[in-house]
Amino acid sequence: MEQRKTLKDVAREAGLSVGMASRVLGNYGYFSEESKSKVLKAAEKLSYRPDVIARGLKTRETKAIGVVVSDILTFFFTTLVRGIEDVANQNGYSVILCNSDEDPIKEREYLLALYERGVDGLIISPSQGNHSYLKKLSRSGMSLVLVDRTVRGLKVSTVLVDNEASSYEAVNYLISLGHRRIGVITGLKGVTTSKERLAGYKRALEENHISLEPELIKEGNYRREKAQEVAGDFIRMKNPPTVLFVCNEPMTSGALLALRENKVKIPEQIAIIGFDDPVWAPLTEPALTTVSQPSYSMGTLACQALLKEIKGVAHSEIPSEEIILKPKLIIRESSGKRIVENEEATRIKVPLSPPLGRGIG
Amino acid sequence: MEQRKTLKDVAREAGLSVGMASRVLGNYGYFSEESKSKVLKAAEKLSYRPDVIARGLKTRETKAIGVVVSDILTFFFTTLVRGIEDVANQNGYSVILCNSDEDPIKEREYLLALYERGVDGLIISPSQGNHSYLKKLSRSGMSLVLVDRTVRGLKVSTVLVDNEASSYEAVNYLISLGHRRIGVITGLKGVTTSKERLAGYKRALEENHISLEPELIKEGNYRREKAQEVAGDFIRMKNPPTVLFVCNEPMTSGALLALRENKVKIPEQIAIIGFDDPVWAPLTEPALTTVSQPSYSMGTLACQALLKEIKGVAHSEIPSEEIILKPKLIIRESSGKRIVENEEATRIKVPLSPPLGRGIG
């Protein structure tokens, strides 16, 4: 176990001073060709590698950024994080990843740890809560960009998706297919995307003069298990919805599981449409209609915005841009075929299978 | 944008020396109750947070570990990484994540960057290549644990899965169902898991006295696109296999896509079994039979092993353990039902639909 080589070692090997070695390796200031080659040779010989920690202490930058998302296990965030990492690494930054699991306490702790680590910037998809700590961080000069979700009263660069509009579009599409009883499994309460997606749902109903049935709005929490349970509740209703609008990918898998377990025919008995378009969406039977978010791009854009911010802070410019991307409705089969208005009756006549023990209408 | 508070500020506020403040906050050495409360109060007032970078310079530990996997977008690695992060964070370590994309150059670069960052340890799932750099790192005293894959000649703690045995078991199961022409889409050449999984396949055939048909072994690369292509090749064979054994999750989704596109009936025309058991496995039609790896546990175990190693290095103990976990065969429907030997003929008589234009047998 050989000792790690330092600049001092290189300098000694080159027969020059530490300052000299630093200048050559950092390629700044003055140095002769001769010194340059001496230092380079020495560094090579010792296979010297700078200690970025030590450098960071002096330069006050760590070339690391922190990323806090709710859960890297969900397709949306995995992809997003991959986007972040790709541009971060391309630019010489490392990313430190943290999963908040939608827990504000955990989120705060990670933020704190990241701050202590002296990360150069932070990309965060904030969970519920008042986020006073986030604001404090921002005020303290920490470069910060929000992704996917916003925080009221926090003016920093943000990369979002137009949740309201795409949710509206999705529900509108369902209505165009003839659906009138549209059940929705909402996201986690307190998270901005949940509110926005629900708002889009409501607007679509309203504009189509369909009365809003409270029983058709059931609260989810962005997690699979909960959605599975909630979908079960929907199925067991006396008058179940003809379609389920599920507000993220893990919940969609949960809802599908529930439909399967209860042998509900998709889309004949209950159709389904999900937010997020994971790789497996085309593989279910029937293939899943989804709202596809450009999660990878959201990641790259967020990271680019952050890097800009980091550079900007040095020059105390404050750009603070808001990027809003548009998700895409991907129509497959799970949402059902167009139903002629008068034929709708026939569709809800299909009885649910034994596990339920009674008809759907 | 207020300045970050340092120990010096705390000391000044408390009317004591920096050393004093450090001792109290670090809870070591001697200090009076009075000083303690003074320092604590001052720290609280200034909301002082230690600079772990500066501390690291002195203590030579960064409380960060590096993780290099091929691609966080695959279910196996996402889950594994989540396991790593959970135990890392529980123990006060941050994790820096890197995706090598199976590219040895990229892998080496990341390893280098991680080394420069002074991470306390490394968890890596090595790609192809000779990994001389990895060995060098290990020799230099860097704590290292390998996960999922091994490197010949590198004796460090490792967390693996018994690929050969589980592959054997899977293929054996297929044979028990009556399958005789078993196509396999292998993993990336040069990666240990690929070899092992193929070895299990071969042994199963051999022990069942089924001759090994080279045309039934097609090389994949662990990526979806390639498998989709290869599965297409299988489908177009004059005498296609009755089942496909696909060596990881992204490839399984690719193969499924190909089967779908070609309207191949699963499992009647071609059955399928996949390595890895993603959330969506029960959602395909028919539900996917898989070999489920305990990826989350692999992550937690790997991280525990690394932390042990890190602590051990300090005391120059070298435990170096090898943990081998057993995957589980999860039988669903895609692998087909038991076929009575003489009835096998009926099964391959089902003609492939128009896109293929000819029967399967």
Added chain:
DNA sequence: TTGTAAGCGTTATCAT
């Protein structure tokens, strides 16, 4: 062009 030395925020070893 080169070397010296201060300083980044800590920790830890000295005296006192």
Added chain:
DNA sequence: ATGATAACGCTTACAA
């Protein structure tokens, strides 16, 4: 019990 002070490895004035 406390306060100076010297590291840690690097960058960067400043002196030479």
